[in-house]
Amino acid sequence: MLEASHHYFQKAAAALGLSEKIRDILLTPRRVVKVEVVTESDAGELLKHVGFRVQHNTARGPMKGGLRFHPAVDEDHATALANLMTWKTAVVDVPFGGAKGGISVDPAGLSTGELQTVTREFVSQIKEVIGPTIDIPAPDMNTNATIMGWIMDEYSKHYGFSPGVVTGKPLQLFGSPGREEATGRGVMYVLEEALKDQGRSMQGLRVALQGFGNVGSHAARLIAEQGAKIVAVADHLGGVSNPDGLDVSALFDHAREKRTVDGFVGGDSFAGEEVLTWDCDVLIPAALEDVITAENARDVRAGLVIEAANGPTTPEADEILLERGITVVPDILANAGGVTVSYFEWAQNIQQYQWELERVVGELEKIMRRSYAAVRDVGKEKQVDLRTAAFVLAIRRVGQAALARRHTREDIPLD
Numbered sequence: 001m002l003e004a005s006h007h008y009f010q011k012a013a014a015a016l017g018l019s020e021k022i023r024d025i026l027l028t029p030r031r032v033v034k035v036e037v038v039t040e041s042d043a044g045e046l047l048k049h050v051g052f053r054v055q056h057n058t059a060r061g062p063m064k065g066g067l068r069f070h071p072a073v074d075e076d077h078a079t080a081l082a083n084l085m086t087w088k089t090a091v092v093d094v095p096f097g098g099a100k101g102g103i104s105v106d107p108a109g110l111s112t113g114e115l116q117t118v119t120r121e122f123v124s125q126i127k128e129v130i131g132p133t134i135d136i137p138a139p140d141m142n143t144n145a146t147i148m149g150w151i152m153d154e155y156s157k158h159y160g161f162s163p164g165v166v167t168g169k170p171l172q173l174f175g176s177p178g179r180e181e182a183t184g185r186g187v188m189y190v191l192e193e194a195l196k197d198q199g200r201s202m203q204g205l206r207v208a209l210q211g212f213g214n215v216g217s218h219a220a221r222l223i224a225e226q227g228a229k230i231v232a233v234a235d236h237l238g239g240v241s242n243p244d245g246l247d248v249s250a251l252f253d254h255a256r257e258k259r260t261v262d263g264f265v266g267g268d269s270f271a272g273e274e275v276l277t278w279d280c281d282v283l284i285p286a287a288l289e290d291v292i293t294a295e296n297a298r299d300v301r302a303g304l305v306i307e308a309a310n311g312p313t314t315p316e317a318d319e320i321l322l323e324r325g326i327t328v329v330p331d332i333l334a335n336a337g338g339v340t341v342s343y344f345e346w347a348q349n350i351q352q353y354q355w356e357l358e359r360v361v362g363e364l365e366k367i368m369r370r371s372y373a374a375v376r377d378v379g380k381e382k383q384v385d386l387r388t389a390a391f392v393l394a395i396r397r398v399g400q401a402a403l404a405r406r407h408t409r410e411d412i413p414l415d
């Protein structure tokens, strides 16, 4: 993952003509925090976990990024994702830098009480380096609104009422309307823009998705509402397909109840991994990283890939898709709707003023469409693909903000 995010950065840095020294400055995290989280289990035994927070860049504002509770959380992984957050927030032009972190833990092995104690201990260990004007965590893999509420409460015990320290909170604790479906909604807007560029529309479009969780399910629902057919959906247990289009709202109810799309009666079942090479117009990976690889990229049949997941395409696969003329809308643009509405949540918290859903949706739409256009225009200017263009746009914005903060005589090609 770290290799992939650096690879895409390096490609854009080369298009800009940045020196090795500037690349190194832009890639190196500002601060890496590693903490020991010791708590007691329900049975009174000591539990020990390791937590991380990687804070990558502050040039454009306080840092922002998710907290993941997963055994695979480590420094390299958090560093890669923190980098991506810097570029993502810059692509959509929200006033944040990038961070990421989490605890190396399998939350399934903890009771709710233990999970709460571990979360609170982690916050108390990192409280000096987070805050509404420093670094604002958010939900990520295996963390949710409830956990964000505990984080706000723990931080507020030390620093007073601070809803702006974390986003993705429950609505009754100053979360934002529209946050839950924000990433899926953003995916729908960038898909619409990419289609417009190709002189096509959503009407009758055949779409396949990997993943039907928060991002995939809302994206599928909103895209189907625009007239597209969701012809295949897969998750960790299997896939369902219907060439006439799945009934997405029935699938939504099924998945909410069974926690999988598997077993849905409104379609034929298939082995989940086949979804990546499904016969469709648009493929939306919305589950895991590194799923489109050198092994399957030649078999992808969609002409357009919208990266709703973070890092779903390996660099080798990216080259193959490019060579084959398949358009890829990159993750740092396609899934930025979530961090955009997180920004709205933070802005509401800072102002202590709640927006209505219509305002959230309207502002999100404006930002996503505008960001797509900005990336496409850089692509035309530099004669590069959309991913490289998104990185060029982001590096320019971050680099220019960093330079405007200091006096240097170096001539750095950021225009």
Ligand code: NAD
Pocket: 141, 142, 183, 210, 211, 212, 213, 214, 215, 216, 234, 235, 236, 237, 272, 286, 287, 288, 289, 308, 309, 310, 335, 336, 338, 339
């Ligand atoms: P989620 O946990 O709600 O859903 C994940 C989905 O992926 C589930 O349907 C799960 O069954 C499926 N999945 C897991 N393993 C799989 C496998 N081996 N094969 C096929 N499907 C599998 O997660 P989410 O919030 O929807 O996030 C999905 C992706 O989008 C992640 O890469 C995440 O980092 C990224 N993302 C999420 C947000 C957000 O706002 N939630 C924002 C930006 C990016």
